[in-house]
Amino acid sequence: MNSQVPEMSEQQSPAVGQPYTRNDQACHDLSIRVRDLNLWYGKAQALNGLNIDLFQKNVTALIGPSGCGKSTFLRCLNRMNDLIPTVRIEGLVEMDGRDVNAPKMDEVALRRRVGMVFQKPNPFPKSIFENVAYAPRMHDIVSRKAEQEELVEKALRDAGLWNEVKDKLHEPGTSLSGGQQQRLCIARAIAVQPDVILMDEPTSALDPISTATIEDLMDKLKEKFTIITVTHNMQQAARVADYTAFFHLGEIIEYNDTKVMFSTPAQKKTEDYISGRYG
Amino acid sequence: MSDSYDQISQQLKGRHRKSTRLKYISMSALALAAAFLLIFFADMLSKGLPAFQQAMINIEINYTEDASTNGRAAVDRDFSTLISRSVVRVIPLQMRNDPSLLGTTQNRWVLADGSVDQYLKGNRVRLDDEEMARIDRLVEEGKVEMQFNSGFFSRGDSKMPELAGILSAVVGTVMTMIVTLAIAFPIGVMTAVYLEEFAPDNRLTQLVEININNLAAIPSILFGLLGLAIFINFFGVPRSSPLVGGMTLALMTLPVIIISTRTALRSVPESIRHAAFGVGCSRWQVVKDHVLPLAMPGIMTGSIIGLAQAMGETAPLIIVGMVAFIPDVTASFTEAATVMPAQVFTWAGEPDRAFVEKTAGGIIVLLAVLISLNAAAVLLRKKFERRW
Numbered sequence: 001m002n003s004q005v006p007e008m009s010e011q012q013s014p015a016v017g018q019p020y021t022r023n024d025q026a027c028h029d030l031s032i033r034v035r036d037l038n039l040w041y042g043k044a045q046a047l048n049g050l051n052i053d054l055f056q057k058n059v060t061a062l063i064g065p066s067g068c069g070k071s072t073f074l075r076c077l078n079r080m081n082d083l084i085p086t087v088r089i090e091g092l093v094e095m096d097g098r099d100v101n102a103p104k105m106d107e108v109a110l111r112r113r114v115g116m117v118f119q120k121p122n123p124f125p126k127s128i129f130e131n132v133a134y135a136p137r138m139h140d141i142v143s144r145k146a147e148q149e150e151l152v153e154k155a156l157r158d159a160g161l162w163n164e165v166k167d168k169l170h171e172p173g174t175s176l177s178g179g180q181q182q183r184l185c186i187a188r189a190i191a192v193q194p195d196v197i198l199m200d201e202p203t204s205a206l207d208p209i210s211t212a213t214i215e216d217l218m219d220k221l222k223e224k225f226t227i228i229t230v231t232h233n234m235q236q237a238a239r240v241a242d243y244t245a246f247f248h249l250g251e252i253i254e255y256n257d258t259k260v261m262f263s264t265p266a267q268k269k270t271e272d273y274i275s276g277r278y279g
Numbered sequence: 280m281s282d283s284y285d286q287i288s289q290q291l292k293g294r295h296r297k298s299t300r301l302k303y304i305s306m307s308a309l310a311l312a313a314a315f316l317l318i319f320f321a322d323m324l325s326k327g328l329p330a331f332q333q334a335m336i337n338i339e340i341n342y343t344e345d346a347s348t349n350g351r352a353a354v355d356r357d358f359s360t361l362i363s364r365s366v367v368r369v370i371p372l373q374m375r376n377d378p379s380l381l382g383t384t385q386n387r388w389v390l391a392d393g394s395v396d397q398y399l400k401g402n403r404v405r406l407d408d409e410e411m412a413r414i415d416r417l418v419e420e421g422k423v424e425m426q427f428n429s430g431f432f433s434r435g436d437s438k439m440p441e442l443a444g445i446l447s448a449v450v451g452t453v454m455t456m457i458v459t460l461a462i463a464f465p466i467g468v469m470t471a472v473y474l475e476e477f478a479p480d481n482r483l484t485q486l487v488e489i490n491i492n493n494l495a496a497i498p499s500i501l502f503g504l505l506g507l508a509i510f511i512n513f514f515g516v517p518r519s520s521p522l523v524g525g526m527t528l529a530l531m532t533l534p535v536i537i538i539s540t541r542t543a544l545r546s547v548p549e550s551i552r553h554a555a556f557g558v559g560c561s562r563w564q565v566v567k568d569h570v571l572p573l574a575m576p577g578i579m580t581g582s583i584i585g586l587a588q589a590m591g592e593t594a595p596l597i598i599v600g601m602v603a604f605i606p607d608v609t610a611s612f613t614e615a616a617t618v619m620p621a622q623v624f625t626w627a628g629e630p631d632r633a634f635v636e637k638t639a640g641g642i643i644v645l646l647a648v649l650i651s652l653n654a655a656a657v658l659l660r661k662k663f664e665r666r667w
Contacts, residue, residue: 080556085479108559116557122550125573134568135558185554192558 017051019243020266023058023257026242031056031196031226032077037091039072039081039250046072048250050091054243056195059218059227061237061258064247065273070230073247074198077228078114079107095196112139115189119201121181123173123188128165131173131184132156135192151191158224159187160217179210186217190225197221199229203236215240234274238262246270323639323646330640333428333441334391334399336362336417340370342380347371357413361423363390363441390430391423393440393633399425402632431640435606436622440633445641447605448622451521452590452648454609455601455618458525459532459589464582466529467536474537475544476566495534502531503598511599519600519615527599528589535588539581543574576663583656587649593620619645 014020017033032054039047047069054060062070072081079100081087093100100110123131132152136142142151152169156162161183165176173184182202189197199218203211218227218240231237237244238258245255246269254261254270265271282290338358340346346353350367359367366389374380394404395414406414417423434444470491478484506527510516516523547570555565571578596602602621609616617625623641626634 078557080553083553083556108561111557111559118550118553118557120550122548122554124551124554124569135560138564138568139559188554188558 017053017255019255019257021257021260023242023259026257027055027057029056030054031095032228033092033094034076035092035094037073037076037093038089039069039076040088041084042086046250047076050250050252052245052252052255054226054228056226057222057224058242059222059229059240061241061244062228062230062247063232063234063237063244063273064253066232068247069250070245070247071200074200074228074230077196077198078111078116080116082107112192113194114196114198115192115194117182117185117189117197117199117202120205121178121185123176123181123184125172125174127170128156128173128176128184129169132187132191135188139192141192155187155191156184158190158221159183160213160220161187177210179206179213182206182210182214183217186214186221190221194225196226196228199227201230201232204232211236234262246273248273323642326636327639327641327643329400330431330636330643331428332400332425333430334396335388335424335426336391336395337386337388337422338362340385340387340389342370342374342383342385344381347374347381360410361392361395361414361417363392363439365437365439365442366390388426390441393631395423396441397633399423400636404632431637435608436604436617436625437606438604440629440631440637443626443634443637445619445622445644447608448617448619448641449644450608451524451601451605451616451621452618454521454612454616455525455528456586456590458522458612459528460582460586462526462529463532463536463585467533467582468540468578470533471537471540471544472566472571475541476570477562491534491537495538498594499531499592500594500598502527503595505530506595506599517613517615519603520613521609521616522612523599524596524601524616524618525612527595528592531592531595532582532585532589535585536578536582539585540574540578543577543581544570546577547573576660580656580660583652583659587652587656590618590652591620591645591649593618593624596621597624619648 017035022028030053034050034052034054037047037050038045050073062074064070075081076089076093077095077100081089089101095110095113098105124134126134129152132155133142133148136151137148142148153162153166156165161180164180165184168175173181176184182205186197186202203214206214215236218229221227222242229241241258243255244258244261246253246261246265246267248269254265254267256266256270260266261270262274265274336358338354340353343352348371350370351359353370354362354367394406397404398406398411398414399418414423430442431444432449433446434442435447437443474484474488506523510523510526511518516526551569551573552565555569560568593602596618600615601617602624603615603617604625605615605617619641623638623645626638626641629637
């Protein structure tokens with residue numbers, strides 16, 4: 001996987017795409033398989049031969065210095081990169097055995113199964129109710145008013161927001177605080193009942209208390225969903241993630257059980273990064 | 280060694296003087312602009328307001344046998360030069376429609392002749408001393424007075440100044456604007472949506488974009504020539520009609536609507552689009568459910584301003600024949616019609632002194648409509664501007 005010799009000589013390099021060390025508590029059913037993924041923005045290569053297996057009902061954290069390609073990689077998983085005209089992608093991203101970049105794959109169908117939460121809370125400029133009910137209604141998951149109400153309540157409960165907003169469902173979503181808005185965005189994502197939720201630095205715009213709430217929420221949500229989160233905050237990765245992948249210059253340097261990675265990293269670069277020597 | 284505080288203040292003095300000077304220069308520029316506006320409004324109002332007053336005369340109408348063939352016979356000969364020709368002209372018709380009038384006598388307020396009206400408004404007229412004296416006497420007796428000129432708003436154009444009204448032009452304008460809006464709004468908005476949300480950024484779209492921006496700067500009379508060549512000569516749309524006028528003005532309004540719609544679409548934050556794509560919206564759903572509702576106030580403002588601009592336009596309409604004498608209110612989109620600015624243009628060319636106030640009055644009506652349209656645009660923007 002990497003030319004560099006692992007620090008811990010007794011440890012064998014793992015199979016392609018597999019973590020160095022298995023996390024015994026985590027589920028190991030395959031959710032997303034990535035092989036030799038390359039991505040260019042125009043002429044600049046941003047992702048360089050990535051191989052990684054992402055497991056179901058886990059939290060996987062992607063860490064690394066700015067510009068290392070972790071957000072770009074995340075957006076490959078629901079084809080949000082399609083929106084950027086200059087992007088060129090090669091390689092395989094496979095979900096449930098199906099290539100997401102195949103011409104037959106509809107990105108709208110893909111995004112129904114792979115939800116996304118963005119860095120800055122971006123609720124629709126509609127009511128709280130509409131924020132959650134819009135997408136399920138659009139996808140014909142629900143149609144009758146009663147079904148919608150039921151689904152909205154469930155999604156908001158799962159996002160831990162119900163008690164705070166149940167009396168003001170028809171107020172604008174943007175009237176909430178930043179942390180509440182982000183939980184509303186999570187409720188919006190889980191309302192369409194996806195398999196995977198991508199989170200692109202979901203707490204970087206939030207205060208510490210809201211951050212803690214979201215982290216607790218991720219812990220609960222992984223019972224139902226596969227969560228892949230990008231974070232700049234290494235403590236956060238250590239707290240919430242089962243597995244962590246360390247990105248550097250468009251490559252995955254190390255993919256490992258989070259506890260092992262933060263105590264005894266397999267690679268020198270990883271150790272340098274998490275001990276704060278650069279990044 | 281740094282400068283002392285006094286030295287620094289010394290240097291600063293010149294700079295402060297400069298900014299003070301600049302401030303006064305800009306203030307006087309503003310004052311000049313305001314003064315011009317004020318003079319313009321004062322002049323227009325002083326010339327145009329009399330158009331909303333009209334001299335009326337109280338006369339006795341005798342529905343005699345003679346009058347049924349010659350309307351002049353119904354009124355006192357002394358009065359016949361003082362009342363509008365239009366009054367006596369309709370008397371035989373009235374009697375034919377209502378035979379019971381024969382033999383009766385009525386006292387009625389009727390339109391005075393344009394010269395009486397002008398004399399009472401203090402303008403120079405061609406009346407002899409005897410007639411003037413008679414008018415003065417009638418005013419004293421309370422038989423001639425100025426009344427609100429409701430006819431100005433309820434009648435079409437006429438060669439008799441006391442009879443000329445702006446209604447046919449107002450109706451013509453409304454019909455033309457309906458055509459313009461019905462064509463320019465959907466085409467303009469959809470063009471902008473395509474260019475902004477769907478089109479790839481390549482040479483072709485850049486070329487289209489440059490050309491749209493150039494279209495907005497083309498002299499409007501060229502659009503008239505285009506309308507004449509294509510709509511009238513090629514497609515055979517009836518000339519002088521609200522249809523051809525509206526189509527021509529739609530061409531002129533399109534670039535304005537496209538440009539303002541694109542600006543409004545661009546001001547919708549990218550994060551909203553990402554959120555919508557993220558929950559699995561198709562491109563059209565993103566536009567329809569999220570981007571367009573947010574951009575709507577901006578689109579409406581731009582469209583209203585484009586429409587107001589089209590409403591004040593005369594040059595292209597001259598070419599397609601909409602500057603015409605239209606005494607009757609137009610009833611269909613394919614009949615000949617005129618519009619407000621064209622009506623003003625027509626009146627401005629009338630030799631009769633009485634049409635000067637009609638011209639200014641027409642401008643006042645046109646301006647009132649334009650200002651209320653612009654105010655509506657501002658209100659709409661204010662109302663929907665809250666970003667929630």
